[in-house]
Structure formats: structure tokens, C-alpha cells
Amino acid sequence: MAEAIDRVGFVRATRTLTPTIRLIEIEPVDGFVAPTPGSHLDVSVMIGDRPDVRSYSVVGPCADGAYRIAVKRLEASRGGSAYMWSLAPGSRLAHSAPGNHFGLTLGRPDYLLLAGGIGVTPIFSHALALQRAGARFRLVYACRSRSDLALADELRGEIGDRLEIVIGEERGRVDVAGEIARLDADGEVYVCGPIGMLETARRAWAESGRPPDRLRFETFGASGRWPAVPFALKIPRLGKEIHVPATQSLLDALEAAGVEMIADCRRGECGLCALPILGLNGVVDHRDVFFSDAEKAANAKLCTCVSRVYGSEITLDTPDR
Numbered sequence: 125m126a127e128a129i130d131r132v133g134f135v136r137a138t139r140t141l142t143p144t145i146r147l148i149e150i151e152p153v154d155g156f157v158a159p160t161p162g163s164h165l166d167v168s169v170m171i172g173d174r175p176d177v178r179s180y181s182v183v184g185p186c187a188d189g190a191y192r193i194a195v196k197r198l199e200a201s202r203g204g205s206a207y208m209w210s211l212a213p214g215s216r217l218a219h220s221a222p223g224n225h226f227g228l229t230l231g232r233p234d235y236l237l238l239a240g241g242i243g244v245t246p247i248f249s250h251a252l253a254l255q256r257a258g259a260r261f262r263l264v265y266a267c268r269s270r271s272d273l274a275l276a277d278e279l280r281g282e283i284g285d286r287l288e289i290v291i292g293e294e295r296g297r298v299d300v301a302g303e304i305a306r307l308d309a310d311g312e313v314y315v316c317g318p319i320g321m322l323e324t325a326r327r328a329w330a331e332s333g334r335p336p337d338r339l340r341f342e343t344f345g346a347s348g349r350w351p352a353v354p355f356a357l358k359i360p361r362l363g364k365e366i367h368v369p370a371t372q373s374l375l376d377a378l379e380a381a382g383v384e385m386i387a388d389c390r391r392g393e394c395g396l397c398a399l400p401i402l403g404l405n406g407v408v409d410h411r412d413v414f415f416s417d418a419e420k421a422a423n424a425k426l427c428t429c430v431s432r433v434y435g436s437e438i439t440l441d442t443p444d445r
């Protein structure tokens with residue numbers, strides 16, 4: 125559920141952290157609401173001449189009353205992140221109060237924090253909060269290359285050797301199952317990273333037999349295994365044929381064509397917008413974290429908010445209700 129965009133702030137400063145990640149400090153005009161670890165702001169962005177909303181995790185406790193967010197500029201995108209990169213000191217932006225779907229539960233005997241790429245932003249706040257609480261934890265931060273590392277020096281300064289950095293080009297992938305095996309039996313894991321990392325963590329967690337609710341994760345949306353391409357969507361029950369451009373989600377295309385949809389999170393977590401698949405010419409790029417591996421392989425349904433077709437056509441049924 126999106127937060128209400130009912131506040132205004134001004135950009136106080138920006139700092140380029142990596143060639144594609146920029147830190148933006150936002151000074152709120154309507155009063156500062158202290159973020160809890162894992163919070164995000166919803167921000168109004170302009171996509172061409174149309175307003176839209178993007179979410180950005182708050183980086184750190186922001187003790188000086190200014191929100192800090194770090195935005196990764198995506199090339200293959202509709203343009204929300206590029207808009208954020210166009211902001212300069214003095215720019216005005218409309219935003220929400222901090223909302224949190226990735227809150228930290230204190231009091232566990234042990235924690236594993238797993239961050240992949242820009243997924244470090246909420247994990248940064250979790251790490252600082254655990255450090256301040258004197259909790260036992262480790263943070264494994266994976267990036268493709270050393271030049272992608274953001275906030276690593278700040279993290280090292282705050283949490284020292286509790287931070288382990290895994291650079292894909294140098295050391296390959298994180299041994300997620302091994303990391304989970306090292307965790308106390310009553311420990312908790314927090315993961316934020318690309319879909320592959322989330323799926324690996326979910327699989328390893330299930331295989332470890334630990335309680336499902338002790339694995340907590342946040343997805344940033346929609347990165348898939350294949351690039352976004354345009355495709356045709358047929359809904360025989362409604363007699364509709366819809367063109368889904370590369371720059372529009374299936375859900376947005378369905379709603380724009382007047383199909384009544386039920387949706388909530390719009391980032392592949394809740395499964396409310398899933399529809400049954402009747403036919404396919406191509407492969408389904410399942411970009412959600414709602415369906416299990418077996419359900420994705422069975423291809424009976426897809427989450428229309430994030431998943432796409434890499435191919436030419438899909439035939440869907442309407443929701444069973």
C-alpha cells in the first residue's frame with residue numbers, strides 16, 4: 125500500500141556514491157517524522173509530463189532531521205530514477221512520511237543481514253540499529269564489482285568486521301546456505317537485493333527447516349531475468365486483445381484497458397493481482413517473490429504487477445472471483 129504523498133521537502137545536498145548511485149538529502153518542510161529501521165519514503169516523480177510514485181529506503185536514522193535516500197539510476201526503466209538524479213540542491217519534491225514494510229524485530233539472539241547491490245539501503249539502517257542495540261549480527265553485502273559498492277566505508281566505520289563484502293567479479297556468489305547454517309537456531313535473516321538473491325535465500329531457508337517468519341525480505345520491484353519487451357495479451361473471457369509495451373506493466377496495461385483488477389503491493393509480494401495463464405508464446409519472466417519455485421515452474425499463474433512475457437503473446441483468464 126502506498127503512503128500518502130502529503131509532504132514537501134527540499135533537496136539539501138546530493139553526493140555521488142558510485143557511477144550509478146547518488147545520495148540525496150531531503151530537508152522536510154512539514155516537520156520531520158523519525159524513520160524506523162527499514163523505512164522508506166514514497167516520492168512523487170515526473171515520468172515525462174505524468175506524475176508517478178517511487179519508493180526509496182531511508183538511509184540511517186537521519187538524526188539531524190533530514191532524510192537521506194540513495195537512488196540507483198536505471199537505464200532500462202520508465203524514468204523514475206533518472207528524474208531523481210535530475211534533482212539538485214534547492215529542488216522541491218513531494219513525499220510521504222516514512223512508511224515501513226521491512227521493520228526490524230529486536231531481541232533475537234542472532235541476525236544475518238544480506239544486501240545485494242542497491243538493496244544495501246534498508247539493510248544499512250538495520251545494521252546501525254542492531255549495532256546500537258548491542259545485538260549479535262553479521263552483514264554480508266554483495267555487489268557485482270567494486271565500483272558498485274555504496275555506503276561500504278560508512279558501514280565499515282560503524283560496524284567494523286561484522287561487515288563482509290563479496291564482490292561477484294572477484295569471489296563469485298554469497299554462500300547463502302552456509303551463512304544460514306552459521307546463524308543461531310533462533311536467529312533471524314533480513315534480505316534485500318535482486319530477485320536471484322531473494323530466491324536463493326528463500327530456498328536455502330526452506331531447506332534449513334527454520335520458521336518461515338524468521339526470514340524477512342524486501343523487494344524493490346521488478347528486475348527480471350530477461351529484458352522487458354512488448355507483447356500481446358489476450359483475455360478470451362472478456363474478448364480483449366491488449367498491446368503491452370516494454371515500458372508498461374501487465375497490471376497497468378490491464379487497468380488501462382478497463383479490466384477490473386485487485387492489486388495491493390504492486391511489487392510482487394502479495395499475489396493479489398495474479399491471473400491464471402491459459403496460453404503462452406514465449407517464456408514467463410516471473411519477477412515476483414510470492415510464488416514458490418515449483419509454482420513458477422508450473423506456470424499456472426503470474427503476478428501481473430511485475431512479471432512479464434519474454435516472447436510475443438500470453439493468454440490470461442480473469443481473476444477467479
Ligand SMILES: Cc1cc2nc3c(=O)[nH]c(=O)nc-3n(C[C@H](O)[C@H](O)[C@H](O)COP(=O)(O)OP(=O)(O)OC[C@H]3O[C@@H](n4cnc5c(N)ncnc54)[C@H](O)[C@@H]3O)c2cc1C
Pocket residue numbers: 164178179180181182193194195196197198200201202203204205206242245246342343344345346347348352369370371372373374391429430431432
Ligand atoms: C520499499 C521500496 C524501497 C526502495 N528503495 C530504493 C532505494 O533505496 N534505492 C533505489 O534506487 N531504489 C529503491 N526502490 C526502487 C525504486 O522505487 C524504483 O523502482 C527505482 O528507482 C526504479 O524506478 P524507475 O522508474 O527508474 O524504473 P522502473 O521503470 O520502475 O523499472 C524498475 C525495474 O523494473 C523493470 N521494468 C521496467 N519497465 C517495466 C515494465 N514495464 N514492467 C515490469 N518491469 C519493468 C526494469 O527492468 C527495472 O529493473 C525501492 C522500492 C521499494 C518498493
